[in-house]
Amino acid sequence: MREFSLPALYEVPSDGTLTDLVRRNAAQHPDTPLFGRRVDGAWQDVTARRFAADVRESAKGLIAAGVGPGDRVVLMSRTRYEWVRLDFAIWSVGAVTVPVFETSSAEQVRWILADCGAVAAVVESKEHAALVEALRPELPAVREVWCLEAGDLDRLAAAGAGVADREVEERSAGGRADDPATIVYTSGTTGRPKGCVLTHRNFFAECGNIVERLKPLFRTGDSSLLLFLPGAHVFGRIVQVACVMAPIKLGCLEDTRHLTDELAAFRPTLVLGVPRVFEKVYNAARMTAYEGGRGAVFDRAARTAVAYSRALDTPQGPSLGLRLRHRLFDRLVFARLRGVLGGRGEYAISGGAPLGERLGHFFRGIGFTVLEGYGLTESCGATTFNPWDRQKIGTVGQPLPGSVVRIDDDGEVLLHGEHLFREYWGNPEATAQALVDGWFRTGDVGSLDGDGYLTITGRKKEILVTAGGKNVAPAVIEDRIRAHALVAECMVVGDGRPFVGALITLDEEFLARWAKEHRRPADSTVASLRLDPELLAEVQRAVDEGNAQVSRAESVRKFRILTRQFTEEDGHLTPSLKLRRNVVTKEFAEDIEALYTT
Structure with missing residues (x-):
């Protein structure tokens, strides 16, 4: 057994709630733009004073509607300014926010609304409203x-016009740090989602220590x-709270179809993403370079970036020759890549899945350091992360200051600290299994x-045990295979089988580019190309890259390209894009069997 801890850098308030941050910002930074919102296709600033007024207006409407302390209010929407505004308004009246992914199915919405006993729901679209209305006969608590x-945001404001500001202040002042702030339902890779109760104290401990440890990334008046x-995911949620706590400017983007253009328009100093975002940036840049006849230059630049980053971790640092090559490629390639990411940023934070050493070194080598972290809903987001000044690429960093990470005798990661969730809503059995003597398993x-x-x-x-008795951890090889531009998803199989195999889906955007480059018909599909020898050879190279990370007994011997994508809509992926292995295994049973019979 081994454990490690760091002293806390932030003192959690003994009393009060997260709404105190809104009033503090309005008093200390009234005219500082703290939010960016899209209005008629352009970014519009929202000052700290305006945000406080907007939160108060929505809170008064909630009070007029009879929402009281401890009541649960569902919030179902894409990431947008109104999401943050309503979150803080719900807290201002002492109620509890229950986020729901806007892509959730009717059954998922019904389960969450019923399980938490929500009294009200705020939804984004008319389709969402119709979905909830259709479920109301089964949900008598929803008023x-x-x-x-x-x-309806205006309707809510009009309803609260007769409520005195003082009443909102009294409600906010009556809150306690140990009051529930939110119930976040876990992704539910197996079984029904569980409602994870997070308190205001959890968010204070989490976000306060993150902001203090990453202080150069959270500069009021400069950082964005x-x-x-x-926002329904705990990773996005803690970022919202951390930005209000710092405070720094937060831009809320609803639609990522034109992400590159939005990055250029907003020009953030800090970017938050999952590994797939950074993989896409790298793969798109490489493909564009090849299409423009500059592929060889890009590949040399990429090798230089990785070598330069690795050399930074050595006592002697980069050699003179490497520094000169790096300087050349900075003008030719790296500066353009930083421009794609907004042009002002030097850091990004990645979570949700492993990033991989190659990408980590590549991005640090181009001057855009991606700090990888690790966390769960139950740990209120990040429970470890790489500090800005002591990064170790390939790891998920050190413990959140004020918390402890322990490795149990069987290798399981255990956590302890003020950031840990209080309980699973209405599920004492699951709570007792997860929290043992104050440690979260x-x-x-x-x-x-x-x-x-x-x-x-x-x-x-998820550990697979092959017929030969070899234990295989799928994530390591899956993440490496998935890093290839052509691969959308990869799921390793082989439990009880003679060898390890893999089901692979292809990225349709990059498949179209590959088909054009290799002079295949313009209307080519996955179905028409899945047995193409050159395509199979390219996917085999991705598999070989993955196999290089593991022993021979753990390596993928055979793979099968699927003609269908793994999607959230079909239940293959959770809203946070984790594989639901049991669903995939059942639905693609014939494809798995084919790996071992053909």
Whole structure:
């Protein structure tokens, strides 16, 4: 057993709630733009004073509607300014926000509304409103449904016009740090989602220590962050709170179809994303270079970036020749790539899945450092992260200051600290299994080095055991294979089988580019190309890259390209894009069988 901890850098308030931050910002930074919102196709600033007024206006409407302390209010919307405004308004009246992914199915929405006993729901679209209305006969507790697209934010404000400001202040002042702030439902890779109760104290401990440890990234009046991850996910949620806490300017982006253009328009200093975002940036840049006849230059530049980053971790640092090559490629390639990411940013924060050493070194080598972290809903987001000044690429960093990470005798990662969730809503049995003597059992397997940097190697429940008795952690090889431009998703199989295999789906955007480059018909599809020898050879190279990370017994011997994508709509992926292995295994049973019979 091994454990590591760091002293807290932030003192959690003994009393009060997150709404105190809104009043503090309005008093200390009244005219500072703290939000960016899209209005008629352009970015519009929202000052700290205006945000406080907007929150108060929505809170008065909630009071007029009878929402009281402890009541649960569902919030179902894409990432947008109104999401943050309503979140803080719900807290201002002492109620509890229950976020729901806007892509959720009717059954998922019904389960969450019923399980938490919500009294009201705020939804974004008329389709969402119709979905909830259709479920209301089964949900007698739901008294109100407000729809943002229908203008119900104005209706809410009008209803609260007769409520005195003083009443909102009294409600806010009556809150306590240990009051529930939110119930976030876990992704539910197996079984029904569980409602994870997070308190205001959890968010204070989490966000306060993150902001203090990453202080150079959170400079009031200078730093800005563009958020395009869903607010319903705890990762996106802690970023919202951290930006209000710092405070720095937060841009809320609803639609990522033109992400590159939005990055150029908003010009953030800090970017938040999941590994797939950074993989896409790299792969798109490489493909564009090849299409323009500059592929060889890009590949030399990429090798230089990786070598330069690796050399930064050595006592002697980069050699003179490497520094000169790096300077040349900075003018030719790296500066353009930084421009794609907005032009002002030097750092990004990545979570949700492993980034991989190659991408980590590549981005640091071009002057855009991606700090990788690790966390769960139950840990209020990040429980470890790489500090800006002591990054160890390939790890998920050191513990959140004020918390402890322990590796149990069987390799399971255990957590302890004020950021840990209080309970699973209405589920004492699951709570008792997860929280043992104050330690949260994550279900993840990992290791700690001598400096307290954590490396995650897989999930206990996802460990495959081949017929030969070899334990295989799928995540390591899956993440490496998925890094290839052509690969959309990869799922390793082989439990009880003679060898390890993989189901692979192809990225349709890059498949079209590949088809054009290799002079295949313009209307080519995955179905028409899945047996193409050159395509199979390219995918085999991705598999070989993955196999290089593991032993021969763990390597993928055969793969099968699927003609269908893994999608959230079909239940293959969770809203946070994690594989639901049981669903995929059942639905593609014939494809798995074919790996071992043909």
